[in-house]
Amino acid sequence: MAAQQDQFNVWYTATKFPSDVRPTDLMTFSAAELAHALFVTGRAPEDRSKHGVTSVYEWIHRSTLIPAYIRRTSDGSLVRSDLARELDQSEKVSLSYALGQALTGIFSERVLSVRFLMHVDRYAARHGLAFVPGSRRRADFFGQTTSGGWVVAEAKGRSGDVDLKTKRAMRDQKRTISLVGREKPDIAYGCAAHFPKDIYGRERLKVLAIDPVEEEPEAIELPVDPDKFIQAYYEPFLAALDFGDSRDTQGDFVSVSIDSGIRMGVLRSVVDRVELAHEGRLRGLHNDVIQLLEQQVPAERPGGYFLDGTHMATKWSEALRREDWSESYIDETPWWSG
Incomplete structure:
Protein backbone atom coordinates (compact mmCIF):
# COMPACT_ATOMS: atom_id res chain seq x y z
CA MET A 1 0.00 0.00 0.00
CA ALA A 2 1.41 3.38 -1.00
CA ALA A 3 1.51 6.08 1.67
CA GLN A 4 0.34 9.63 1.06
CA GLN A 5 2.95 11.94 -0.37
CA ASP A 6 5.23 13.46 2.28
CA GLN A 7 3.83 11.12 4.96
CA PHE A 8 6.17 8.71 6.76
CA ASN A 9 5.32 5.43 8.46
CA VAL A 10 7.50 4.45 11.44
CA TRP A 11 6.66 1.64 13.84
CA TYR A 12 7.35 2.04 17.53
CA THR A 13 7.62 -0.53 20.32
CA ALA A 14 6.91 0.71 23.86
CA THR A 15 8.01 -1.42 26.83
CA LYS A 16 6.72 -1.04 30.40
CA PHE A 17 4.68 2.06 29.65
CA PRO A 18 1.30 2.80 31.29
CA SER A 19 -1.62 0.76 29.98
CA ASP A 20 -3.00 3.61 27.86
CA VAL A 21 0.12 3.49 25.63
CA ARG A 22 -0.11 0.78 22.97
CA PRO A 23 2.82 -1.68 23.17
CA THR A 24 3.36 -1.35 19.41
CA ASP A 25 1.81 0.96 16.87
CA LEU A 26 2.45 2.90 13.68
CA MET A 27 3.36 6.58 13.83
CA THR A 28 2.44 8.42 10.64
CA PHE A 29 3.98 11.87 10.43
CA SER A 30 5.21 14.43 7.92
CA ALA A 31 8.46 16.11 6.93
CA ALA A 32 7.17 19.20 8.72
CA GLU A 33 6.89 17.22 11.97
CA ARG A 43 20.79 22.15 22.54
CA ALA A 44 22.45 25.41 21.40
CA PRO A 45 22.33 28.29 23.92
CA GLU A 46 19.17 30.32 23.54
CA ASP A 47 19.76 33.66 25.28
CA ARG A 48 19.17 35.97 22.31
CA SER A 49 20.80 38.91 24.04
CA LYS A 50 24.08 36.96 24.22
CA HIS A 51 24.02 34.42 21.40
CA GLY A 52 21.86 35.91 18.65
CA VAL A 53 21.11 33.39 15.90
CA THR A 54 23.53 30.67 17.04
CA SER A 55 20.71 28.18 17.53
CA VAL A 56 19.32 28.89 14.06
CA TYR A 57 22.60 27.93 12.39
CA GLU A 58 22.68 24.76 14.50
CA TRP A 59 19.14 23.90 13.41
CA ILE A 60 19.93 24.53 9.74
CA HIS A 61 22.85 22.11 10.02
CA SER A 77 9.13 3.91 5.38
CA LEU A 78 12.32 5.85 6.06
CA VAL A 79 15.67 4.39 5.03
CA ARG A 80 19.23 5.64 4.76
CA SER A 81 20.65 6.58 1.38
CA ASP A 82 23.69 4.72 0.09
CA LEU A 83 25.70 7.87 0.77
CA ALA A 84 24.60 7.77 4.42
CA ARG A 85 25.73 4.17 4.70
CA GLU A 86 29.14 5.13 3.31
CA LEU A 87 29.77 7.94 5.82
CA ASP A 88 32.68 7.57 8.20
CA GLN A 89 31.90 6.53 11.75
CA SER A 90 31.79 10.02 13.27
CA GLU A 91 29.42 11.23 10.53
CA LYS A 92 27.17 8.22 11.05
CA VAL A 93 27.09 8.99 14.76
CA SER A 94 26.04 12.59 14.02
CA LEU A 95 23.19 11.43 11.78
CA SER A 96 22.02 8.80 14.28
CA TYR A 97 22.22 11.35 17.11
CA ALA A 98 20.00 13.84 15.25
CA LEU A 99 17.49 11.16 14.26
CA GLY A 100 17.35 9.83 17.81
CA GLN A 101 16.50 13.26 19.16
CA ARG A 110 2.29 11.87 19.07
CA VAL A 111 2.04 9.21 21.76
CA LEU A 112 2.35 11.10 25.06
CA SER A 113 0.83 14.53 24.17
CA PRO A 133 30.20 18.61 40.13
CA GLY A 134 31.50 15.92 37.78
CA SER A 135 28.05 14.46 37.18
CA ARG A 136 27.20 13.85 33.52
CA ARG A 137 24.58 11.17 34.04
CA ARG A 138 21.31 12.91 33.37
CA ALA A 139 18.54 12.54 30.84
CA ASP A 140 18.58 14.56 27.61
CA PHE A 141 15.13 16.15 27.71
CA PHE A 142 12.32 17.28 29.93
CA GLY A 157 20.16 6.83 17.82
CA ARG A 158 21.68 3.77 16.19
CA SER A 159 22.48 2.89 12.57
CA GLY A 160 21.65 -0.75 13.30
CA ASP A 161 19.72 -2.54 16.03
CA VAL A 162 19.57 -1.47 19.68
CA ASP A 163 21.99 -3.60 21.68
CA LEU A 164 21.82 -4.49 25.37
CA LYS A 165 24.34 -1.79 26.30
CA THR A 166 22.19 0.91 24.72
CA LYS A 167 19.03 -0.42 26.38
CA ARG A 168 20.80 -0.38 29.74
CA ALA A 169 21.94 3.22 29.17
CA MET A 170 18.38 4.25 28.29
CA ARG A 171 17.09 2.68 31.50
CA ASP A 172 19.77 4.32 33.63
CA GLN A 173 19.87 7.86 32.28
CA LYS A 174 16.20 8.58 31.92
CA ARG A 175 15.65 8.03 35.68
CA THR A 176 18.46 10.40 36.68
CA ILE A 177 16.01 13.31 37.21
CA SER A 178 13.74 12.63 40.16
CA LEU A 179 11.90 15.97 40.33
CA VAL A 180 11.11 18.71 37.82
CA GLY A 181 10.29 21.94 39.58
CA ARG A 182 9.58 20.01 42.82
CA GLU A 183 7.14 17.73 41.00
CA LYS A 184 7.70 14.07 40.23
CA PRO A 185 7.56 13.44 36.48
CA ASP A 186 4.41 11.71 35.29
CA ILE A 187 6.57 9.53 33.08
CA ALA A 188 10.28 9.12 32.32
CA TYR A 189 11.39 7.13 29.31
CA GLY A 190 14.21 6.25 26.98
CA CYS A 191 13.65 6.47 23.24
CA ALA A 192 15.89 5.07 20.48
CA ALA A 193 15.63 5.56 16.71
CA HIS A 194 17.32 2.69 14.91
CA PHE A 195 17.52 0.71 11.66
CA PRO A 196 17.15 -2.98 12.55
CA LYS A 197 17.27 -5.60 9.81
CA ASP A 198 14.01 -7.51 9.35
CA ILE A 199 13.63 -11.04 7.99
CA TYR A 200 13.85 -9.67 4.45
CA GLY A 201 17.14 -7.88 5.13
CA ARG A 202 15.53 -4.43 4.97
CA GLU A 203 16.66 -1.65 7.31
CA ARG A 204 13.68 0.60 8.05
CA LEU A 205 13.66 3.28 10.68
CA LYS A 206 11.90 2.19 13.88
CA VAL A 207 11.56 3.48 17.42
CA LEU A 208 12.09 1.58 20.67
CA ALA A 209 10.80 3.27 23.85
CA ILE A 210 11.42 1.99 27.39
CA ASP A 211 9.82 3.16 30.63
CA PRO A 212 11.23 1.20 33.59
CA VAL A 213 10.13 2.27 37.06
CA GLU A 214 13.55 2.13 38.73
CA GLU A 215 15.08 5.42 39.81
CA GLU A 216 18.80 6.12 40.06
CA PRO A 217 20.00 6.37 43.69
CA GLU A 218 21.78 9.64 42.82
CA ALA A 219 18.93 11.13 40.77
CA ILE A 220 18.90 14.93 40.80
CA GLU A 221 16.18 17.55 41.08
CA LEU A 222 15.81 19.88 38.11
CA PRO A 223 14.78 23.28 39.53
CA VAL A 224 12.44 24.62 36.85
CA ASP A 225 10.51 27.87 36.96
CA PRO A 226 7.46 27.51 34.64
CA ASP A 227 7.74 31.09 33.36
CA LYS A 228 11.45 30.74 32.58
CA PHE A 229 10.73 27.37 30.98
CA ILE A 230 8.30 28.92 28.50
CA GLN A 231 10.66 31.83 27.84
CA ALA A 232 13.51 29.45 27.04
CA TYR A 233 11.27 27.23 24.92
CA TYR A 234 10.18 29.98 22.53
CA GLU A 235 13.43 31.97 22.31
CA PRO A 236 14.88 29.85 19.47
CA PHE A 237 11.64 30.35 17.51
CA LEU A 238 11.92 34.11 17.97
CA ALA A 239 15.59 33.98 16.94
CA ALA A 240 14.57 32.15 13.76
CA LEU A 241 11.90 34.76 13.03
CA GLY A 261 13.99 24.96 2.48
CA ILE A 262 11.83 25.43 5.56
CA ARG A 263 9.08 27.88 6.38
CA MET A 264 8.30 28.40 10.05
CA GLY A 265 5.71 30.37 11.97
CA VAL A 266 4.54 31.12 15.50
CA LEU A 267 1.21 32.41 16.73
CA ARG A 268 1.48 36.19 16.78
CA SER A 269 -0.15 36.39 20.22
CA VAL A 270 2.50 34.03 21.63
CA VAL A 271 5.31 36.00 19.97
CA ASP A 272 3.99 39.24 21.47
CA ARG A 273 3.72 37.76 24.97
CA VAL A 274 7.18 36.17 24.91
CA GLU A 275 8.67 39.44 23.65
CA LEU A 276 7.13 41.19 26.67
CA ALA A 277 8.83 38.62 28.90
CA HIS A 278 12.12 39.35 27.18
CA GLU A 279 11.58 43.02 28.03
CA GLY A 280 11.02 42.24 31.71
CA ARG A 281 7.39 41.07 32.09
CA LEU A 282 8.26 37.45 32.85
CA ARG A 283 5.80 36.81 35.68
CA GLY A 284 2.70 34.92 34.50
CA LEU A 285 4.20 33.96 31.13
CA HIS A 286 3.50 30.25 31.50
CA ASN A 287 -0.17 30.70 32.36
CA ASP A 288 -0.66 33.37 29.70
CA VAL A 289 0.83 31.23 26.92
CA ILE A 290 -1.15 28.15 27.97
CA GLN A 291 -4.33 30.22 27.86
CA LEU A 292 -3.47 31.57 24.40
CA LEU A 293 -2.78 28.06 23.09
CA GLU A 294 -6.00 26.66 24.51
CA GLN A 295 -7.92 29.48 22.82
CA GLN A 296 -6.18 29.36 19.44
CA VAL A 297 -4.87 25.82 18.84
CA PRO A 298 -7.69 23.44 17.84
CA ALA A 299 -7.59 19.77 18.77
CA GLU A 300 -7.83 18.85 15.08
CA ARG A 301 -4.99 20.80 13.49
CA PRO A 302 -4.00 21.04 9.81
CA GLY A 303 -0.82 19.24 8.82
CA GLY A 304 2.31 21.05 9.91
CA TYR A 305 0.64 22.81 12.88
CA PHE A 306 1.70 21.83 16.38
CA LEU A 307 0.53 21.80 19.99
CA ASP A 308 2.90 24.65 20.88
CA GLY A 309 1.23 27.08 18.47
CA THR A 310 3.91 26.84 15.77
CA HIS A 311 3.85 25.60 12.19
CA MET A 312 6.45 24.20 9.79
CA ALA A 313 6.59 23.48 6.06
CA THR A 314 9.50 21.96 4.14
CA LYS A 315 10.66 21.59 0.54
CA TRP A 316 12.23 18.20 1.10
CA SER A 317 9.86 16.14 -1.07
CA GLU A 318 12.07 15.78 -4.13
CA ALA A 319 15.18 14.92 -2.13
CA LEU A 320 13.40 12.38 0.08
CA ARG A 321 11.95 10.59 -2.98
CA ARG A 322 15.31 10.14 -4.71
CA GLU A 323 16.07 6.49 -5.34
CA ASP A 324 19.72 6.64 -4.35
CA TRP A 325 19.45 3.73 -1.96
CA SER A 326 20.26 0.07 -2.58
CA GLU A 327 17.95 -2.27 -4.45
CA SER A 328 17.96 -4.54 -1.42
CA TYR A 329 15.70 -1.95 0.24
CA ILE A 330 12.96 -2.26 -2.38
CA ASP A 331 9.90 -3.74 -0.74
CA GLU A 332 6.49 -4.51 -2.16
CA THR A 333 5.08 -6.05 1.04
CA PRO A 334 2.44 -4.09 2.99
CA TRP A 335 3.74 -1.60 5.57
CA TRP A 336 1.28 -2.91 8.14
CA SER A 337 3.20 -6.19 8.36
CA GLY A 338 5.51 -4.42 10.81
Whole structure:
Protein backbone atom coordinates (compact mmCIF):
# COMPACT_ATOMS: atom_id res chain seq x y z
CA MET A 1 0.00 0.00 0.00
CA ALA A 2 1.41 3.38 -1.00
CA ALA A 3 1.51 6.08 1.67
CA GLN A 4 0.34 9.63 1.06
CA GLN A 5 2.95 11.94 -0.37
CA ASP A 6 5.23 13.46 2.28
CA GLN A 7 3.83 11.12 4.96
CA PHE A 8 6.17 8.71 6.76
CA ASN A 9 5.32 5.43 8.46
CA VAL A 10 7.50 4.45 11.44
CA TRP A 11 6.66 1.64 13.84
CA TYR A 12 7.35 2.04 17.53
CA THR A 13 7.62 -0.53 20.32
CA ALA A 14 6.91 0.71 23.86
CA THR A 15 8.01 -1.42 26.83
CA LYS A 16 6.72 -1.04 30.40
CA PHE A 17 4.68 2.06 29.65
CA PRO A 18 1.30 2.80 31.29
CA SER A 19 -1.62 0.76 29.98
CA ASP A 20 -3.00 3.61 27.86
CA VAL A 21 0.12 3.49 25.63
CA ARG A 22 -0.11 0.78 22.97
CA PRO A 23 2.82 -1.68 23.17
CA THR A 24 3.36 -1.35 19.41
CA ASP A 25 1.81 0.96 16.87
CA LEU A 26 2.45 2.90 13.68
CA MET A 27 3.36 6.58 13.83
CA THR A 28 2.44 8.42 10.64
CA PHE A 29 3.98 11.87 10.43
CA SER A 30 5.21 14.43 7.92
CA ALA A 31 8.46 16.11 6.93
CA ALA A 32 7.17 19.20 8.72
CA GLU A 33 6.89 17.22 11.97
CA LEU A 34 10.44 15.96 11.49
CA ALA A 35 11.68 19.53 11.00
CA HIS A 36 9.78 20.74 14.07
CA ALA A 37 11.17 17.92 16.21
CA LEU A 38 14.73 18.69 15.08
CA PHE A 39 14.18 22.32 16.03
CA VAL A 40 12.80 21.87 19.54
CA THR A 41 15.34 19.20 20.54
CA GLY A 42 18.37 21.37 19.73
CA ARG A 43 20.79 22.15 22.54
CA ALA A 44 22.45 25.41 21.40
CA PRO A 45 22.33 28.29 23.92
CA GLU A 46 19.17 30.32 23.54
CA ASP A 47 19.76 33.66 25.28
CA ARG A 48 19.17 35.97 22.31
CA SER A 49 20.80 38.91 24.04
CA LYS A 50 24.08 36.96 24.22
CA HIS A 51 24.02 34.42 21.40
CA GLY A 52 21.86 35.91 18.65
CA VAL A 53 21.11 33.39 15.90
CA THR A 54 23.53 30.67 17.04
CA SER A 55 20.71 28.18 17.53
CA VAL A 56 19.32 28.89 14.06
CA TYR A 57 22.60 27.93 12.39
CA GLU A 58 22.68 24.76 14.50
CA TRP A 59 19.14 23.90 13.41
CA ILE A 60 19.93 24.53 9.74
CA HIS A 61 22.85 22.11 10.02
CA ARG A 62 20.74 19.45 11.76
CA SER A 63 17.80 19.83 9.39
CA THR A 64 19.92 19.45 6.25
CA LEU A 65 20.91 15.96 7.39
CA ILE A 66 17.41 14.75 6.49
CA PRO A 67 17.27 15.59 2.74
CA ALA A 68 20.97 14.72 2.45
CA TYR A 69 20.86 11.20 3.91
CA ILE A 70 17.30 9.98 4.55
CA ARG A 71 14.94 8.62 1.90
CA ARG A 72 11.26 7.73 1.80
CA THR A 73 10.18 4.46 0.19
CA SER A 74 6.93 4.07 -1.74
CA ASP A 75 5.20 2.69 1.35
CA GLY A 76 6.28 5.63 3.54
CA SER A 77 9.13 3.91 5.38
CA LEU A 78 12.32 5.85 6.06
CA VAL A 79 15.67 4.39 5.03
CA ARG A 80 19.23 5.64 4.76
CA SER A 81 20.65 6.58 1.38
CA ASP A 82 23.69 4.72 0.09
CA LEU A 83 25.70 7.87 0.77
CA ALA A 84 24.60 7.77 4.42
CA ARG A 85 25.73 4.17 4.70
CA GLU A 86 29.14 5.13 3.31
CA LEU A 87 29.77 7.94 5.82
CA ASP A 88 32.68 7.57 8.20
CA GLN A 89 31.90 6.53 11.75
CA SER A 90 31.79 10.02 13.27
CA GLU A 91 29.42 11.23 10.53
CA LYS A 92 27.17 8.22 11.05
CA VAL A 93 27.09 8.99 14.76
CA SER A 94 26.04 12.59 14.02
CA LEU A 95 23.19 11.43 11.78
CA SER A 96 22.02 8.80 14.28
CA TYR A 97 22.22 11.35 17.11
CA ALA A 98 20.00 13.84 15.25
CA LEU A 99 17.49 11.16 14.26
CA GLY A 100 17.35 9.83 17.81
CA GLN A 101 16.50 13.26 19.16
CA ALA A 102 13.98 14.03 16.41
CA LEU A 103 12.11 10.74 16.80
CA THR A 104 12.06 11.22 20.57
CA GLY A 105 10.33 14.54 19.90
CA ILE A 106 7.80 12.98 17.52
CA PHE A 107 7.07 10.05 19.86
CA SER A 108 6.66 12.47 22.77
CA GLU A 109 4.07 14.62 21.01
CA ARG A 110 2.29 11.87 19.07
CA VAL A 111 2.04 9.21 21.76
CA LEU A 112 2.35 11.10 25.06
CA SER A 113 0.83 14.53 24.17
CA VAL A 114 3.96 16.44 25.17
CA ARG A 115 3.40 20.08 24.14
CA PHE A 116 6.83 21.48 25.11
CA LEU A 117 10.04 19.43 24.95
CA MET A 118 13.43 20.95 25.73
CA HIS A 119 17.03 19.83 26.11
CA VAL A 120 18.04 19.80 29.79
CA ASP A 121 21.44 21.33 29.03
CA ARG A 122 19.87 24.16 27.05
CA TYR A 123 17.58 25.16 29.91
CA ALA A 124 20.42 24.81 32.42
CA ALA A 125 22.75 27.00 30.34
CA ARG A 126 20.05 29.60 29.71
CA HIS A 127 19.19 30.04 33.38
CA GLY A 128 22.53 29.27 35.04
CA LEU A 129 21.67 25.97 36.73
CA ALA A 130 24.53 24.09 38.35
CA PHE A 131 24.50 20.31 38.66
CA VAL A 132 26.49 18.07 40.97
CA PRO A 133 30.20 18.61 40.13
CA GLY A 134 31.50 15.92 37.78
CA SER A 135 28.05 14.46 37.18
CA ARG A 136 27.20 13.85 33.52
CA ARG A 137 24.58 11.17 34.04
CA ARG A 138 21.31 12.91 33.37
CA ALA A 139 18.54 12.54 30.84
CA ASP A 140 18.58 14.56 27.61
CA PHE A 141 15.13 16.15 27.71
CA PHE A 142 12.32 17.28 29.93
CA GLY A 143 8.96 18.65 28.91
CA GLN A 144 5.35 19.34 29.77
CA THR A 145 2.24 17.60 28.47
CA THR A 146 -1.07 19.20 27.52
CA SER A 147 -2.43 18.14 30.91
CA GLY A 148 0.34 20.04 32.73
CA GLY A 149 2.43 17.08 33.93
CA TRP A 150 6.17 16.81 33.43
CA VAL A 151 8.08 14.16 31.48
CA VAL A 152 11.76 13.23 31.30
CA ALA A 153 13.25 11.57 28.21
CA GLU A 154 16.57 10.09 27.13
CA ALA A 155 17.27 9.92 23.36
CA LYS A 156 19.47 7.46 21.49
CA GLY A 157 20.16 6.83 17.82
CA ARG A 158 21.68 3.77 16.19
CA SER A 159 22.48 2.89 12.57
CA GLY A 160 21.65 -0.75 13.30
CA ASP A 161 19.72 -2.54 16.03
CA VAL A 162 19.57 -1.47 19.68
CA ASP A 163 21.99 -3.60 21.68
CA LEU A 164 21.82 -4.49 25.37
CA LYS A 165 24.34 -1.79 26.30
CA THR A 166 22.19 0.91 24.72
CA LYS A 167 19.03 -0.42 26.38
CA ARG A 168 20.80 -0.38 29.74
CA ALA A 169 21.94 3.22 29.17
CA MET A 170 18.38 4.25 28.29
CA ARG A 171 17.09 2.68 31.50
CA ASP A 172 19.77 4.32 33.63
CA GLN A 173 19.87 7.86 32.28
CA LYS A 174 16.20 8.58 31.92
CA ARG A 175 15.65 8.03 35.68
CA THR A 176 18.46 10.40 36.68
CA ILE A 177 16.01 13.31 37.21
CA SER A 178 13.74 12.63 40.16
CA LEU A 179 11.90 15.97 40.33
CA VAL A 180 11.11 18.71 37.82
CA GLY A 181 10.29 21.94 39.58
CA ARG A 182 9.58 20.01 42.82
CA GLU A 183 7.14 17.73 41.00
CA LYS A 184 7.70 14.07 40.23
CA PRO A 185 7.56 13.44 36.48
CA ASP A 186 4.41 11.71 35.29
CA ILE A 187 6.57 9.53 33.08
CA ALA A 188 10.28 9.12 32.32
CA TYR A 189 11.39 7.13 29.31
CA GLY A 190 14.21 6.25 26.98
CA CYS A 191 13.65 6.47 23.24
CA ALA A 192 15.89 5.07 20.48
CA ALA A 193 15.63 5.56 16.71
CA HIS A 194 17.32 2.69 14.91
CA PHE A 195 17.52 0.71 11.66
CA PRO A 196 17.15 -2.98 12.55
CA LYS A 197 17.27 -5.60 9.81
CA ASP A 198 14.01 -7.51 9.35
CA ILE A 199 13.63 -11.04 7.99
CA TYR A 200 13.85 -9.67 4.45
CA GLY A 201 17.14 -7.88 5.13
CA ARG A 202 15.53 -4.43 4.97
CA GLU A 203 16.66 -1.65 7.31
CA ARG A 204 13.68 0.60 8.05
CA LEU A 205 13.66 3.28 10.68
CA LYS A 206 11.90 2.19 13.88
CA VAL A 207 11.56 3.48 17.42
CA LEU A 208 12.09 1.58 20.67
CA ALA A 209 10.80 3.27 23.85
CA ILE A 210 11.42 1.99 27.39
CA ASP A 211 9.82 3.16 30.63
CA PRO A 212 11.23 1.20 33.59
CA VAL A 213 10.13 2.27 37.06
CA GLU A 214 13.55 2.13 38.73
CA GLU A 215 15.08 5.42 39.81
CA GLU A 216 18.80 6.12 40.06
CA PRO A 217 20.00 6.37 43.69
CA GLU A 218 21.78 9.64 42.82
CA ALA A 219 18.93 11.13 40.77
CA ILE A 220 18.90 14.93 40.80
CA GLU A 221 16.18 17.55 41.08
CA LEU A 222 15.81 19.88 38.11
CA PRO A 223 14.78 23.28 39.53
CA VAL A 224 12.44 24.62 36.85
CA ASP A 225 10.51 27.87 36.96
CA PRO A 226 7.46 27.51 34.64
CA ASP A 227 7.74 31.09 33.36
CA LYS A 228 11.45 30.74 32.58
CA PHE A 229 10.73 27.37 30.98
CA ILE A 230 8.30 28.92 28.50
CA GLN A 231 10.66 31.83 27.84
CA ALA A 232 13.51 29.45 27.04
CA TYR A 233 11.27 27.23 24.92
CA TYR A 234 10.18 29.98 22.53
CA GLU A 235 13.43 31.97 22.31
CA PRO A 236 14.88 29.85 19.47
CA PHE A 237 11.64 30.35 17.51
CA LEU A 238 11.92 34.11 17.97
CA ALA A 239 15.59 33.98 16.94
CA ALA A 240 14.57 32.15 13.76
CA LEU A 241 11.90 34.76 13.03
CA ASP A 242 14.62 37.43 13.29
CA PHE A 243 16.94 35.36 11.08
CA GLY A 244 14.58 34.34 8.28
CA ASP A 245 13.58 36.02 5.01
CA SER A 246 10.18 37.20 3.74
CA ARG A 247 8.67 37.77 7.17
CA ASP A 248 4.88 37.72 7.01
CA THR A 249 2.86 39.12 9.92
CA GLN A 250 -0.60 38.77 8.40
CA GLY A 251 -3.24 36.58 10.03
CA ASP A 252 -2.73 34.69 13.30
CA PHE A 253 0.90 33.73 12.62
CA VAL A 254 4.24 35.44 12.18
CA SER A 255 6.09 33.40 9.54
CA VAL A 256 9.47 33.40 7.81
CA SER A 257 11.37 31.35 5.22
CA ILE A 258 14.70 29.77 6.22
CA ASP A 259 17.49 29.09 3.71
CA SER A 260 17.37 25.31 4.23
CA GLY A 261 13.99 24.96 2.48
CA ILE A 262 11.83 25.43 5.56
CA ARG A 263 9.08 27.88 6.38
CA MET A 264 8.30 28.40 10.05
CA GLY A 265 5.71 30.37 11.97
CA VAL A 266 4.54 31.12 15.50
CA LEU A 267 1.21 32.41 16.73
CA ARG A 268 1.48 36.19 16.78
CA SER A 269 -0.15 36.39 20.22
CA VAL A 270 2.50 34.03 21.63
CA VAL A 271 5.31 36.00 19.97
CA ASP A 272 3.99 39.24 21.47
CA ARG A 273 3.72 37.76 24.97
CA VAL A 274 7.18 36.17 24.91
CA GLU A 275 8.67 39.44 23.65
CA LEU A 276 7.13 41.19 26.67
CA ALA A 277 8.83 38.62 28.90
CA HIS A 278 12.12 39.35 27.18
CA GLU A 279 11.58 43.02 28.03
CA GLY A 280 11.02 42.24 31.71
CA ARG A 281 7.39 41.07 32.09
CA LEU A 282 8.26 37.45 32.85
CA ARG A 283 5.80 36.81 35.68
CA GLY A 284 2.70 34.92 34.50
CA LEU A 285 4.20 33.96 31.13
CA HIS A 286 3.50 30.25 31.50
CA ASN A 287 -0.17 30.70 32.36
CA ASP A 288 -0.66 33.37 29.70
CA VAL A 289 0.83 31.23 26.92
CA ILE A 290 -1.15 28.15 27.97
CA GLN A 291 -4.33 30.22 27.86
CA LEU A 292 -3.47 31.57 24.40
CA LEU A 293 -2.78 28.06 23.09
CA GLU A 294 -6.00 26.66 24.51
CA GLN A 295 -7.92 29.48 22.82
CA GLN A 296 -6.18 29.36 19.44
CA VAL A 297 -4.87 25.82 18.84
CA PRO A 298 -7.69 23.44 17.84
CA ALA A 299 -7.59 19.77 18.77
CA GLU A 300 -7.83 18.85 15.08
CA ARG A 301 -4.99 20.80 13.49
CA PRO A 302 -4.00 21.04 9.81
CA GLY A 303 -0.82 19.24 8.82
CA GLY A 304 2.31 21.05 9.91
CA TYR A 305 0.64 22.81 12.88
CA PHE A 306 1.70 21.83 16.38
CA LEU A 307 0.53 21.80 19.99
CA ASP A 308 2.90 24.65 20.88
CA GLY A 309 1.23 27.08 18.47
CA THR A 310 3.91 26.84 15.77
CA HIS A 311 3.85 25.60 12.19
CA MET A 312 6.45 24.20 9.79
CA ALA A 313 6.59 23.48 6.06
CA THR A 314 9.50 21.96 4.14
CA LYS A 315 10.66 21.59 0.54
CA TRP A 316 12.23 18.20 1.10
CA SER A 317 9.86 16.14 -1.07
CA GLU A 318 12.07 15.78 -4.13
CA ALA A 319 15.18 14.92 -2.13
CA LEU A 320 13.40 12.38 0.08
CA ARG A 321 11.95 10.59 -2.98
CA ARG A 322 15.31 10.14 -4.71
CA GLU A 323 16.07 6.49 -5.34
CA ASP A 324 19.72 6.64 -4.35
CA TRP A 325 19.45 3.73 -1.96
CA SER A 326 20.26 0.07 -2.58
CA GLU A 327 17.95 -2.27 -4.45
CA SER A 328 17.96 -4.54 -1.42
CA TYR A 329 15.70 -1.95 0.24
CA ILE A 330 12.96 -2.26 -2.38
CA ASP A 331 9.90 -3.74 -0.74
CA GLU A 332 6.49 -4.51 -2.16
CA THR A 333 5.08 -6.05 1.04
CA PRO A 334 2.44 -4.09 2.99
CA TRP A 335 3.74 -1.60 5.57
CA TRP A 336 1.28 -2.91 8.14
CA SER A 337 3.20 -6.19 8.36
CA GLY A 338 5.51 -4.42 10.81
